[in-house]
Amino acid sequence: MNKIFLVLLFLSFLGNAQTNTYHISFENAVHHEAKVNINFPEVKSNSITITMSRTSPGRYALHEFVKNVYGLKATNSNGEMIKAKRIDPYSWEVSDHDGTVNIEYILFANRGDGTYSQIDETHAHLNMPATFMYAKEFEHRPIEINFETRKDLDWKVATQLKQISGTTFFAPDLYYFMDSPTEISDFDLKEFDLEGQNIQFVLHHKGSEEEFSEYFDQVERIVRQEKKVFGELPDFDYDKYTFLACYMPNVSGDGMEHRNSTILTDKESLSEGGMKGNIGTVAHEFFHAWNVERLRPAELEPFDFSQANMTGSLWFAEGFTSYYTGLMLCRAQINTPREYIDGLNGTFNYVWNSPALDYFSPVEMSYQATSVDAATSVDPTNRENTFISYYSYGSVLGLALDMALRQQDLNLDDFMKLMWNKYGKKEVAYKLSDIEATLKEYAGERFGSEFFAKYVYHSNMPDYKNLFESVGIELVQEEGKYTGIPTTETTGGLKINRNTSKNSPAYEAELTSGDVITHIDEIPVKTKEDFETAVENSNSDVIKVKYIRFGEERTAEVKTEKDPTYIIRLKENPTREALKRRENWLQAK
Template sequence: MNKILLTLLFLSFLGNAQTNTYNISFENAVHHEAKVNISFPEVKSNTITIRMSRTSPGRYALHEFIKNIYGFKATNSKGEMIDAKRVDPYSWEVSDHDGTVNIEYILFANRGDGTYSQIDETHAHLNMPATFMYAEEFEHRPVKVNFDVREDLKWKVTTQLKEESATTYSAPDLYYFMDSPTEISDFQMKSFDMNGQEIRFALHHQGTPEEFEKYFEDVKRIVEQEKAVFSELPDFDYGKYTFLACYMPNVLGDGMEHRNSTILTDQESLSDGGMKGNIGTVAHEFFHAWNVERIRPDELEPFDFTEANMTGSLWFAEGFTSYYTGLFLCRAKVNTPQEYIEGLSGTFNYVWNSAALEYFNPIEMSYQAPFVDAATSVDPTNFENTFVSYYSYGSILGLALDLSLRQEDLNLDDFMKLMWKKYGKTEVAYEIGDIEETLKQYAGEEFAKDFFSKHIYQSEKPDYENLFRSVGVSIKREADKSYFGADLKKTDDGLEIYRNTFKGSPAYEAGLDSGDIIISLNGTAVTTPEEFRKQIASADGSVKVNYVRFGEERTSEVKLKPDPTYSIKIDPNASKEAVKKREKWLSPK
């Protein structure tokens, strides 16, 4: 939503009685319940549909939030019960009202992350689609919400919504309301000004003010480095951007971007590894304020709250953001260049040693999001061999594009700045072809056509050895190590292969599969992953594996292969020119 539209909506709101009002209270927080009341005034049609969202902004899969709604009631302006008919799993049809429809229900919420809600005596952590029902026909109406906070728990409210009072907030329409997560707790708040806008960090944790102060300094440097890429901040609504950080033992690790805020959750406290462990999510989510919130894929406009939202651009929207995550930690001096370079190895190996690239290019991998983005299913999949995360795939392609551009005395920063000027600042949604056309404009038609034809429309691997060499980085395999190709865990029954074996690996070609219990190697019993690795390391070319499948003991000869794992490190013998390019790449802006 652009700022002109936002202003017009609020001007309309100020003189418009047709405002939907919400109230939520937390008397039974100890049992994870909230009571929600909604009022829809001036209802003209005899029947309206009240429904719960099945999706959440920033997520691409379905989430059936309705399962935690009960005690549903519908009344008119006099408090009299009116007809409410359940028409499908997600909605009720409410009719025979007197022009006002009031809704009441109880919400159970006990998952604190970037998608769901959690209510207990430490906080009310609210993602709106997981909390509030709505009437789709009133999606353009303004919304007011009152949070009936627990004063006995010293709760206060922070959110990107427009503050009307300490507990009452407003939104210009339903989408803005649904896109505005809210943290209600006894949090601490710090902020700083950047170019006339306020960057706020609300922290709900059990740590000390000194820990928060140290962490906040890292946050500020990251914000500064990200702003430097685009030369400006987005125009945040109401001149504010809010980090909603909850580092508590009762939440789950997550991060989720929104238009002028982000949720950050993790069990790891700042004193117990979170000082470094959580800061990467800060870098990732704030970059989304440009890339995905405003430089936005066309398929996500408008966002659908009833069906899964799918786009083929997640390799760019999420993947390139992931590439910059590690880079910003280096530029902000949270991590050293050595930590950053060596940290590339994990993602690199995950992507380029996967058989999944036989089946899907980055665009098609992005289409898998509705099935993997916090989605759950009971039937097993073969994702070990058919799926590579678009976060990782896009990240390692962003690395390749940046290093390729730098060989032409260009860089990814300036390309992203051009995408920002064309599609972000203007808030004109882009299609995949627009990314290629922008790269043609920036780096030339031949360069852009070559990159997209090989690495986006196909799954060809870039020449990383040459790219890394150009910035004084080495990449090599440790071919003297033996490779088996199965993930193992110790169980009461024995050493179990607990996931699908990797296609093309020795274990896969020998017919070993998930669920097999390995008893011995070359006649020597193995009961732990450590014992197994030692036996494989000392094996000479092949190994005889005794295992149990479906209660029957079997034997297979596994022909070992050289370890395909790459190691990425700073090259101590790099040329002066390469070192200079590396410093320019990794140094603060």
């Protein structure tokens, strides 16, 4: 990255006078606290504003990290207290300085995932926006940070930041610093060289060396297959990419991409299901090194730490990446073709049968990320009927586009490669219209126009039956009666656990979330098995449902329908042409 080396060259002449320095220590890790010190030298203005981020790269909703900051104080170059006035919920105005501003505060952190930070006696898992305050007026200044590690816990530092010496690291500017998560723990490390660049896998876990070796072999196969899609690796800064994996019982499951690294967290150890359960996140997040980190929507460039960030392209940035997640596991020979095809069922049916198709296109689903991407709220919503995850929606669109292209002896890999060469490799942010224009360039004006008009700007569904047929896959409808009543077993009875789906039998019968089902056709039901057996054994297409709402017993008549669920499966005897397409699609490259 030329910008980084120019900054380094500049600093070599000017020294460190214009460098902001950070220091963090973990004496009270047992109580999830860290102490942070920041030094801002050569402050020319009468006052500066010190701010805590409200959101984080890769997340699109607000998180208000300032809630875990306390004990803040400001001093000058002599250590004398100076004025720090809180001017809004997440900022302080610091004045009366002597050209130097020192900030100190305590951070509480106890959620280990891709958005937040966690500090305890197992590690210091740091997402920078959740950890460090900043001064926006100095956003172009380089940053030097020292992590005061716990030597008694054998802690080491893993990060995409450039190491200066020991536990001191460098970032060329504020944005790079904020985009550089850091894992400090007694971790294990494996690495390999690819195209002259170092691919590191840092693993904080309680497993064995043998388990890590087996897992790392899968990681390497994934990296090589994803490189084949785009034809080359990105030009990683400092020639290094780092997976920061923490598979410990105290973390929360997540994955979060960054420019030259990714956070991978899960409670499952490799020996307790993580070997199979966590590898998909590896595939998803590394694919982001191309698609979203460098092949980037214009609305996210630059990322704004002070407010929610919205783009209509997440069906492509996140959704197409989700499509490639399962496909890469198949091509890397971690999952078999049958496992991959079977794994399409859940996502396909979720999208295909969603009433939200009546309301929003993939673009508009992407806009809702600011309300759903790890966002929190206390009021109920009707998302069961109004929202489809852009991850899932984009994934089935990517599947449809790939199969449609393959019918013309084209493929999605080459389209992604074209997008990469036009935008990602040059790091030119794209607009939604640029994706459409590139598809027209690659597959023809008519094909590109129709795909976007029908499936991107509107919520029509592609002809999946025909598309699946072209690669030797069949799409058949499930047998059985369908009520559309989603239940969960509780101590109070069999409860409808979410809003019923619009136009379903349950919805039409005016059953809704919170209702407690007691009888089906006068037969008492207390478990999901009771419920399903009573429905299947009913002699009528109309079942009588007794339920309790607001403490009163009521009765509804539910007219059952044929189950709308589809099964996607490999055809046993596909045509030779379909089999060839399937092999070209799924085989290792």
